Amino acid sequence: MVRLSRFTRQALVCLAAASCVISAPSRADDTSAWQNVKKAGVLRCGAAVAPPYVMRDPKTGEYSGFFSELCREFGQNVLKVKVEFVDTTWDNIVAGLQSDKWDLSLALNDTPEREKAISFSAPATDYNVSLVYNKNNPKIPKGAHTIDEIDKTGVTIAVMSGTAQDKAISGVIKQAQIMRLPGNDETRLALMSKRADLLADANITNMLLTEAHLDWAVAIQPNPPLAQQEVAFGVRKETSAADIAVLNKYVNEQVKSGAVNRLIKTSVQAMLVTNK
Known part of the structure; x- marks a missing residue:
């Protein structure tokens, strides 16, 4: 059996403690939704069609609608990443978020039942x-x-x-x-x-x-x-309060500035033109 001196034992304890301190930020980063999005370079927006909230051109596959625009602007202007829309249905929009198929679910009604499974941003509009x-x-x-x-x-x-x-x-x-x-x-x-x-x-x-x-x-x-009810972005239940605060700040600013109302009017007009 090898006996270590008191100095050596203290040095090993200090080294182990330092190692824990150094690795802690890495684990914290791993739990940050927006840090992970920035690392991936893309914000994935789970989108189920419901005009004028979320609209999809059947020929081009391009998404529009005021919630699509809010997600696009949040990704590009706040997180500084590319934005990708992931097709889904209303039956799967919560489950897909939970299973990490996308980072945000668009235009979800904030209901007590859904709050058991996921979290929500500040509301963008009423419903x-x-x-x-x-x-x-x-x-x-x-x-x-x-x-x-x-x-x-x-x-x-x-x-x-x-x-x-x-x-x-x-x-x-x-x-x-x-x-x-x-x-x-x-x-x-x-x-x-x-x-x-x-x-x-x-x-x-x-x-x-x-x-x-x-x-x-x-x-x-x-x-x-x-x-x-209120209509908001859906995020995974484990999303940190700090990450939700970043999203809420963006949503509240868009509502207060009148940007959401302008996007709604633009989406409605675009839909009316398409239906003519």
Whole structure:
């Protein structure tokens, strides 16, 4: 057995302590979401289509919409990295974030259920659910403004599966049939082809539909408001408070400056032009 002198033992203890101090920042960096993004050189934005929040050109694959622009500007102007949009669906947008398929989920409603799985940024805008129908549909009473007036046997409501509006109407509809479809195009087509009597969607999204089809499309704004919530970026649960603060500072600045409202108007106008 080799005996070490007291001096040697003290020196080894000091060396071990120094090693721990040196390695600590490295471990801290590994837990920083934005440090990891900067190392990778790209911010991955998980995007499920929901105009005008998130829009995707089917020909080019390019993303637009005001939440897409917010994510793009955060990556390019704040983190100073490239931005990559990752296609997903509303059914998978939370799970994909949890499994590190992207760094931010776009345009998520901040709900108590989702807060159990992920964290959220400061809100960029508000949200509630409206329902669009054809004013010539005899099943829907003229001037309807409550859920009870449309929750009837024989009425079909189209909604994007896995969305906040899906959860909202599932909690209040008792008699009407709910037609759950994978995307925004499918729900609109169901309404326009008369396979569905109403389309439940975000109030801003449904505004696009009514503005584009003034001759027949009418929106019901339920009173009281249905599923009044905030819309924000989703981040992984383990994201540090410091990283969330960086994102919140950016979002709050965009809201306060009026940039978000300008982006919403631009996105709505772009969508209306596309639908002509």
